[in-house]
Amino acid sequence: EAEVAQSPRYKITEKSQAVAFWCDPISGHATLYWYRQILGQGPELLVQFQDESVVDDSQLPKDRFSAERLKGVDSTLKIQPAELGDSAMYLCASSLSRDYEQYFGPGTRLTVT
Amino acid sequence: KNEVEQSPQNLTAQEGEFITINCSYSVGISALHWLQQHPGGGIVSLFMLSSGKKKHGRLIATINIQEKHSSLHITASHPRDSAVYICAVNPDKLIFGTGTRLQVFP
Numbered sequence: 394e395a396e397v398a399q400s401p402r403y404k405i406t407e408k409s410q411a412v413a414f415w416c417d418p419i420s421g422h423a424t425l426y427w428y429r430q431i432l433g434q435g436p437e438l439l440v441q442f443q444d445e446s447v448v449d450d451s452q453l454p455k456d457r458f459s460a461e462r463l464k465g466v467d468s469t470l471k472i473q474p475a476e477l478g479d480s481a482m483y484l485c486a487s488s489l490s491r492d493y494e495q496y497f498g499p500g501t502r503l504t505v506t
Numbered sequence: 507k508n509e510v511e512q513s514p515q516n517l518t519a520q521e522g523e524f525i526t527i528n529c530s531y532s533v534g535i536s537a538l539h540w541l542q543q544h545p546g547g548g549i550v551s552l553f554m555l556s557s558g559k560k561k562h563g564r565l566i567a568t569i570n571i572q573e574k575h576s577s578l579h580i581t582a583s584h585p586r587d588s589a590v591y592i593c594a595v596n597p598d599k600l601i602f603g604t605g606t607r608l609q610v611f612p
Contacts (some may be wrong), residue, residue: 426600432549433512435592435602449599482547492536494554495600500547 397498399485405504411473414501418467418487419467426495427460427470428484436484442468475505488497508562508589509533510517517528525580527606529593531562532574540567541592549592552578583610 398417406412420424423444428436439458441449444465453460458465459475472479482502486495511530519525529538540552553560553567555576560567564583569576580587590605 433604435594435604436549436551436600437602438599441599449513471508484547484549492596494551495539496551497541497549 397485397487399483399498399501401501402499403504404503405506406475407489407506408477410469412475412503413472414470414483414485414503416468416470416485416487416498418485419496422487422489422496423465424488424491424493425462425468426486426488427500428486430482430484432481439470441491448449448491451482475503477505479503480505483501508603509601510593510595512591512603512606514606515604516607516609517584518611521584521610521612523610525583525587525608525610527578527591527593527608529576529578530574531576531593531595533595533601535571535595535597538569539594539596540576540578541594541602543590543592543605545579545589552591555568570612575604580608583608585612590611601605 425442427439429434439453440460442462443494482500484500485498488495508582513528528558538558564581566579592605593603594600
């Protein structure tokens with residue numbers, strides 16, 4: 394069964410360092426989502442792509458976060474510089490299109506020290 | 507007030523019990539999702555529904571659009587059902603509840 398791949402699974406970084414996460418969606422899925430989930434809370438959408446275009450990045454802290462999906466397939470989420478409050482689970486999901494069921498990857502757990 | 511409220515926040519049960527988790531929302535939606543999250547973080551989509559009722563194995567999800575309410579039922583619960591169950595609604599993007607932590611003991 395096709396799955397959403399994410400790497401790394403775990404990342405520990407020091408405050409002020411740069412960190413990057415990678416996501417490979419299910420083949421053929423046009424819509425890709427990055428979520429952040431703080432411990433004990435539900436996920437929060439950071440950015441949504443339709444193919445290579447950003448359709449929603451209203452909750453993305455653009456002073457330090459960036460996301461790209463250059464060829465409309467895999468995607469990278471970057472944080473620079475990382476802050477202590479960025480410690481969370483970063484989840485990637487994909488769907489055939491916007492109103493279809495989303496499939497989630499295993500997530501990257503980030504700890505900023 | 508959160509747009510998606512789940513109850514209870516925590517739930518413990520003995521193996522075999524019938525379990526109900528509730529979700530209420532305050533926005534107009536095109537669909538509601540029930541998701542399962544195991545320790546370690548991975549999320550699995552259980553149901554996506556916009557009306558009525560869906561069943562998959564021992565899981566049943568219902569939604570009442572007029573009352574803005576959904577329930578997830580687990581029949582004959584098992585310890586492997588222990589997880590966090592998350593309700594999410596889709597007005598134009600997914601808005602998630604904070605989840606219900608379920609523990610089923612043998």
